[in-house]
Amino acid sequence: MAALVAFVTAPDGRGALVAGAGETSLELVGALAPLVERAQELEAAGSTRWVWWSAAADAVPLVSAGLPVARCWDVAEAHRLLVGGWEATPQVAWAAAHGLARAGLPEATRGDLFDFSAAHSTEQAPDATGSSRVVRADSYLDPDAGTASWRPDDATLLAWGRAALDCARAQEAALGEVAPRAVAAAHSESAAAYLCLELARDGLPVDRATAERMIAEAAGARPEDEADARRIRAERDRAVLEHTPGRETTDLRNPLQVKELLASVGVVVPNTRKWVLEPFRETHPVVEALLEWRKAERIATTYGYPWLDAHVGPDDRLRGGWTACDGAAGRMTAQNGLHNLPTALRPAVAAHGGHVFVRADLGQIEPRVLAAVSGDEAFAAATRADDLYAPVASALGVERPVAKIAVLAAMYGQRSGAAGEALKGLERTYPVAMGYLDAAYAAGLRREPLRTYGGRLIRLDNVLADGPAEAVAAYDAARGRFARNAVIQGSAAELFKAWAATVRATTRDLGAQIVLCLHDELLVHVPQENAAETRRRLEQALTDSARRWTGSTRVRFVADASVIHRWSEAKD
Incomplete structure (x- = not known):
């Protein structure tokens, strides 16, 4: 069994490594650089399961150092499994894991003369777990611990690590009572949260020249200034309004005015959503023009030149934040267009030199x-x-x-x-x-x-x-x-994340890098010479993770996998 080792950080750039009772004794605190080096040694030795309050709060130094963590326990993700929803602060997760009433959660101090919560936050519980510096006498966590303004001393930071270990153990016990596969789910959810940081770090490969060309084809040339931008916008509108003489002043961005425009040519609709307008394509040319305008307008306003400049780095990688759970059913989510990129721009997602994509999606999942x-x-x-x-x-x-x-x-x-x-x-x-x-x-x-x-x-x-x-x-x-x-x-979503975590672990030696997780689809960036083996391992990873997830082989899961250079080459 892997030993639990907490890796926690403080806002001032320090951290702590803590292994609790029953494991190899370890208590290190201080600057992050030597702690990361020690973490690398422990990871190389194997048999370590890292514990943190959340990957986003604590694991960034390890991801930045390129540490390929194999096992971890994310307290926030385990809490989302146990309790549902999105909110998973350390204080909320601790209270749930220890059976404390949510209504009794103390408020963080405000630091003004009328804030009486500060007096309570200094009360300490008996030092039975060694975490009394962050656990109050009423058994709740210090409400200021882990916040942006928190400035713990070394002893308190070590106590913060011990509290994380204690919370993880309590969660594991609680999940063990919930469902036969809940603990395993917490493992894969935690791995997915770490993968999210790697996805944000590495980004999605983009062919910038192709992206520029496709934006220009849809939305016009890059404007020279604001006046030029207004001219290009007017030209885009004119392609629609030329079909309705006398209504050239219609604002196509105003749904009510668009409904009036359509009604003037005999197309009466309850709203102007795409699926409502589709059946009227042949009724009047303005409908077809309006639907095409919508595509161009979306690219111009959401995925145009400002988007390209803001989110595609000098290394031609599209980056955005990722989360392992949407707070509802548990799907992964991403920002900056990574989950909503228009189909028209998919040709711009292209493998970099000497690489290809191995793309796979779960069939009839x-x-x-x-x-x-x-x-x-x-x-x-x-x-x-x-x-x-x-x-x-x-x-x-x-x-x-x-x-x-x-x-x-x-x-x-x-x-x-x-x-x-x-x-x-x-x-x-x-x-x-x-x-x-x-x-x-x-x-x-x-x-x-x-x-x-x-x-x-x-x-x-x-x-x-x-x-x-x-x-x-x-x-x-x-x-x-x-x-x-x-x-x-x-x-x-749980099966998908278990699969993604397995692919990540079993293809790393091939130089493979997961660069996109889209609902039931994986996109893996890999050196061209390793593409065939990556595809084979990706398919094997599905068989293995599905067997572990279901506990049997009665249900067969399939993945449609292919080797491509551009995302647009994949079958829909």
């Missing part, structure tokens, strides 16, 4: 996850096929497209039309899987919390909780639909 988490043996058998919809269609006696719609409708709560008829067949053929989804739906109606396969708490008391009396039934139904999908989507 949500229905395969449903087979695993529900324990439906008949549905699990369908996952043995490369295309699970084919055996499902055969079992239902319907065409494959109908079977696909039915399976997706079951997970998203649609029950009308052709999907509703096929759902009846699903319920007869795969009663265990459908019963699992129905139970989640019922919990949503009752606003009861649910847990994913890996133990993440999904709270439903604040999902569509308030609404007008006449809409209560609709809100309840919507919450039920959210619940039946959240247990699948959240479990799929």
